[in-house]
Amino acid sequence: MTKEIYENPDLKKERQNCPFNKEEITNFLDGGKEKTTERRQLETYILSDEQLKDAVPMEYLSHADKYAEELRKSCLLMHKLADSPAGQVQTLRALMGAGLGSAILKEGNPIALHYVMFIPALMGQGTVEQQAKWLEKAYNLNIIGTYAQTELGHGTFLRGLETKATYDPVTKEFVLESPSLTAYKWWPGSLGKTANYAVVMAQLYTKGKCEGIHPFMVQLRDEETHEPLPGILVGEIGPKLGMNTNDNGYLGFDKVRIPREQLLMKHSQVLEDGTYVKPTNSKLSYGTMVFVRVVVCQDVTVNLRKAVTIATRYSCVRRQSELKPGDREPQVMDYQAQQHKLLPPLAATFGFQLAADHLWNLYNTANNSMEQGDMELLPDLHGLSCALKALCSSEAANFVETCRQSCGGHGYMSCSNFPRIYGQVTAAITYEGENTVLWLQVARYLVKTRKEKSGGLSVKYLIDEEKGPRTVDTTPEGIVKLYRRVAVGLVDIAIAELENNSRKGYAPHDAWNHAAVHLIKAAQAHARLFVVESFVDSLKGSRLSAPVRAILSQLCELFIIYWILDRSGDFFLCANLKKEDLLQLNSKYVQLLAAIRPQAVNIVDSFDLRDEILGSPLGCWDGNVYQRLFDEAAKSPLNQKNVHESFHKYLKPLLKSNL
């Protein structure tokens, strides 16, 4: 006898008569039918392992027990790599990110930094010989590493880092030192308890001169006992807003000597006699950060997809209040206000992914040409990776919080998974370059391009002036032009502000600081333009069936109008937008909300996120929300006895004390 599978009747109804093929969208997002099959096989392989399941929800464990439990699972996952039905790299990508990996390791993978930064740093910064020495060991997990750059006193301002690596030509060693408390490395993931090696960024001193920060391969702990080596002061920094099983740590050096060969010398060298050989570009040692900024754009998008799926399904199950007097309480998704909360983030997941795909392609192209010594694409890659990392992470964090709020009280439960998702996404605003700082880097590139009439592909529009009449056309292609005018206009306003500040007598750095608000706005408009263009162009260039194209086009239009309505001042200021245009866009926007609303569940279904990955009773496929919330509550240690022992210890004496 086949067991009947429960499906909430409202969700069942939402799924009836879907006008498009959900599987086609799934394949589109995965990058092809075969990729979908591969991903599903991998998910089944990992998620069917009983040993990877939690005995109790993580929330109920102590800080140390959480770490130990997640490390156990992380190691087990590594043992499963060899037999994975997907390739090793594919499996690692899935396990380190917000998708499959987060179904098992809910607050971060203690080994993540090894794959996300340590191995990429070895590959990007090490010579062929250095890679031969350490990469295989790293791949085989004979050593586990992290990336130690940030210090207690400095994260953003890399030139201000204090850790010193002084070359001693007599012994042909570098001496590593933390000259002050603020020089201690502080924050590196996996550093606290997991890693036994690190790529350490330190100021290189040779022949009495500081040559700036460079990467050094440093052993931190004994390979057998895991005890810190002499002169290494290492520990964990304590609980955080999220990512609590990513054991972020601190690290100090008390005159630790390492051989000269442990300077990663792909780009710059120190010869035996202490002669320094410069890199072709002084920013090449920042390459590991560029890689992570690129993958973070993809990662926050997956997190956003999870949040939107949870909130959308829940909003179609949840019935509340009265829409039409006397009628049954409506699904909260039927309130236009709820659609306004959820459909823009739903649409954003597509825009962000398509933009992140473009960035990933640029990263690979630029990297290949840099391997051949051609640095031409580096400024564009830096500009775009900063812009998209900052935009995707900050927008995703706001959207995730909106999704949480859209679930009312139940969204505030830990088990809703919103706190963890938010903890992950909001961290991305800070790590790998604090967003404000990255916006200012983008602005620097935009101003330079506009003034010097020279720059890469992503800023070409700042050089080529728009031809023809500047009318307002509200087709998607017309809207892209509006975004472009805003991006150009805001750069010009920022430049005017800089010039104005100079005229007032400000020195260049002060003129820059006093124009920061305008500069950041210009950088954000540039990033938005890139996402909007990617969304519109990708749909134009893709081979999609008519029904899928229709729904994705509606999402695209909704999204690009949403941002205009959100920042209409910029469009009035720079794009000739008139009151009538805005009113027209407003009515188009609400029409689109209504048009997309009936397909919201079908669209999130097409993300094909398994319940284990969503990790939320609110977002499960079957919509059995209330039963699942009860089941979660039953797991609370406070519910294991009717009367908790604390009653006898504290409450009863109080009740009897006649205060």
Ligand SMILES: CCCCCCCC/C=C\CCCCCCCCC/C=C/C(=O)SCCNC(=O)CCNC(=O)[C@H](O)C(C)(C)COP(=O)(O)OP(=O)(O)OC[C@H]1O[C@@H](n2cnc3c(N)ncnc32)[C@H](O)[C@@H]1OP(=O)(O)O
């Ligand atoms: C086997 C492999 C398997 C692969 C598995 C991969 C799996 C991936 C899957 C999922 C991923 C999930 C990810 C989630 C986990 C993430 C964990 C995150 C851990 C976090 C780590 C960190 O945070 S590390 C520390 C990061 N720190 C920073 O980012 C510091 C920020 N500060 C800076 O970057 C710089 O200081 C700053 C850019 C602010 C300025 O630098 P400064 O030296 O002061 O430079 P300046 O004088 O201003 O010069 C500017 C000049 O240089 C150009 N420039 C600056 N930076 C760069 C660069 N990076 N590249 C190129 N060029 C650069 C700049 O444009 C200027 O140029 P000009 O204008 O002068 O021409």
Ligand SMILES: Cc1cc2nc3c(=O)[nH]c(=O)nc-3n(C[C@H](O)[C@H](O)[C@H](O)COP(=O)(O)OP(=O)(O)OC[C@H]3O[C@@H](n4cnc5c(N)ncnc54)[C@H](O)[C@@H]3O)c2cc1C
């Ligand atoms: C979860 C997490 C994981 C991390 N993992 C790692 C890791 O693995 N390895 C590692 O090395 N580091 C790691 N970090 C550190 C991270 O890279 C830094 O925290 C980040 O680069 C910001 O630097 P900061 O903390 O010094 O902030 P600060 O630079 O002190 O920022 C404080 C404020 O000052 C502002 N500000 C600073 N400079 C400027 C400026 N020039 N103009 C305008 N405003 C400015 C910022 O916008 C911000 O508002 C991690 C951090 C987090 C939160």
